[in-house]
Amino acid sequence: MTELRQRMNDAMVLRGLADRTRESYIACVLGLAKHYRPPPDQLDAKAIQAYLLHLITEKKLAYASVNQAACAFRFLFGTVLGREAARFDIPMSKVPKRLPRVLARDEIVRLFAQCRTLRDRTLLETVYAAGLRLSEVCALELPDIESAPDRSCIKVRQGKGGKDRYTILSPHLLESLRLYWRTYRPRRWVFPNRAGDGPLFVQTAQRMYRAACDAAGLANTAGIHTLRHSFATHLLEAGVDLHSIQRLLGHGHISTTMRYLHLAQGRLTGTPSPLELLPLH
Incomplete structure (x- = not known):
């Protein structure tokens, strides 16, 4: 784990985030790092929004998964790196409301x-x-x-x-x-x-x-x-x-x-x- 991801994980532990939430957030940041050559802390809001669009249009991820990635990036930039929230105004996707499947x-x-x-x-x-x-x-x-x-x-x-x-x-x-x-x-x-x-x-x-x-x-x-x-x-x-x-x-x-x-x-x-x-x- 890189120093940045370790800092993020430590911050999540301090705030009592569940294990699965921490794993999901770290996985989202890792995907961001693999997509761009510069490390995530060198990216700006425009790059983050472009990546979220990439997840929707090319990766075909569900909106719930994209929202989770947006939350992970908000936590990374806002909580871990201490950047102003206004600079990273990442919109949250509207998740279509569907009734769950139920077995008879x-x-x-x-x-x-x-x-x-x-x-x-x-x-x-x-x-x-x-x-x-x-x-x-x-x-x-x-x-x-x-x-x-x-x-x-x-x-x-x-x-x-x-x-x-x-x-x-x-x-x-x-x-x-x-x-x-x-x-x-x-x-x-x-x-x-x-x-x-x-x-x-x-x-x-x-x-x-x-x-x-x-x-x-x-x-x-x-x-x-x-x-x-x-x-x-x-x-x-x-x-x-x-x-x-x-x-x-x-x-x-x-x-x-x-x-x-x-x-x-x-x-x-x-x-x-x-x-x-x-x-x-």
Whole structure:
């Protein structure tokens, strides 16, 4: 790591930025450095804006990825290098608002049935049953599964934003986890990597999900995060209130959870049309 990137990393550590945020910001600065010959601290706002345009028009990156790069550059120039914000007025791209993909209940059943191994199925069941993020399920450790009858839950350590929380441990999932443990005998992490000396790589978990989707004939299912969206939507359809779902998901704002109102089919299909309320007959 160059001296500049080390300074940036140290500044992020001091401000308590999450590990994945630091990794993403450093990767954005590294991409900038590879694109231009001069080091990033010698670039001006015009060069930064040209690079962001390059990411959109030539790299074809999603606007969310471009926004992340813009945030990384703001942090580098504004916080690390101490340059005036007015000199680096980097516009943020407007991210198109799209509803996330949600699997129907029968699709979830088909997905689990087509998992290649018991480990694959147990991991995907855990994501869906507890509403976990990909990084959260990979980082689970055995003590995080609290199975006492009077305290049955899963502890999520240092989720998004560096926050701990508790989420559901269903009896069915607990049975699956116990069968999985008897078969594989993990020692520290619930889902360790192949060497057993660390947590499962997120790319490996994504491949498990994609392989199961392909075997089940499920198209346009995006990534494994679809199971988390399905968890929230199915709870809402079952009558669970938004604030409880917000806490289970670890959302900082209720507005983030409210988007699942648009996905709950039961609430939509069960709503009468105003035409039915008119005295037409």
